[in-house]
Amino acid sequence: MSIAENIQRIKAEIAPKARLIAVTKTKPVEMLMEAYEAGFKRYGENKVQEMVTKYEQMPKDIEWHLIGHLQTNKVKYIAPFVAMIHSVDSFKLLQEINKQAAKNNRVIDCLLQIFIAQEETKFGLSAEEANELLASDEFKALENIRIVGLMGMASNTENEDQVRQEFKGLKQFFDSLQAAHPSMIELSMGMSGDYLLAVEEGSTLVRVGSAIFGSR
Numbered sequence: 001m002s003i004a005e006n007i008q009r010i011k012a013e014i015a016p017k018a019r020l021i022a023v024t025k026t027k028p029v030e031m032l033m034e035a036y037e038a039g040f041k042r043y044g045e046n047k048v049q050e051m052v053t054k055y056e057q058m059p060k061d062i063e064w065h066l067i068g069h070l071q072t073n074k075v076k077y078i079a080p081f082v083a084m085i086h087s088v089d090s091f092k093l094l095q096e097i098n099k100q101a102a103k104n105n106r107v108i109d110c111l112l113q114i115f116i117a118q119e120e121t122k123f124g125l126s127a128e129e130a131n132e133l134l135a136s137d138e139f140k141a142l143e144n145i146r147i148v149g150l151m152g153m154a155s156n157t158e159n160e161d162q163v164r165q166e167f168k169g170l171k172q173f174f175d176s177l178q179a180a181h182p183s184m185i186e187l188s189m190g191m192s193g194d195y196l197l198a199v200e201e202g203s204t205l206v207r208v209g210s211a212i213f214g215s216r
Helices: 003-014 029-037 048-057 072-078 091-103 127-135 160-178 195-200
Strands: 019-023 042-045 063-066 084-088 108-113 145-151 186-188 205-208
Touching: 003 019, 003 029, 003 195, 003 205, 029 048, 042 048, 048 063, 048 072, 072 091, 084 091, 084 145, 091 108, 091 145, 108 127, 127 160, 145 160, 160 186, 160 195, 186 205, 195 205
Parallel strands: 019 042, 019 205, 042 063, 063 084, 084 108, 108 145, 145 186
Antiparallel strands: none
16 A cells, blocks of 8 residues: 555544544655655654754655653754654753743743653653653743643553553543643544554544555
């Protein structure tokens, strides 16, 4: 199937509950343009440099999502244009995003990355850390960021029950925050191998790469 056909198939599978982010890491601009010419304009990148390079080469009506681990010293490069940062895993990073957003007269939408996997290699805040951050006066003073939801990455395992439980737990935490934080409307969970499970458990944004573009 073509890139355009893959996108249409996945969009049909997840509608109307979730929206698709095409993960374009390591993919050449030609592939992205194939998707763009088919009308698709929401892309996710893991690395800042790769995102900046593609942003400069591609049309400017694209919605760019930073989905990989973000270092504070790299925020300034994407602050002028990034639509959403999924991987906020510390207050220090949030402060830097706020600072760089202010310099660009923007309010940047962010997701708090919550650690849900049984793997040490994943990043993220614990539920307790996220609650502390959201309750702090320092957080409330940040005017150039908006926390619009949560992101989580499930364990890389064949055990569907485990993955489902991890997604279910993140959705429960998300629900518990919504009453106090009405701006929280997005739940970013699910990738090529588990996006259907994620949507069943309440995901609103799925991050899919290889199922669209083929394996790296």
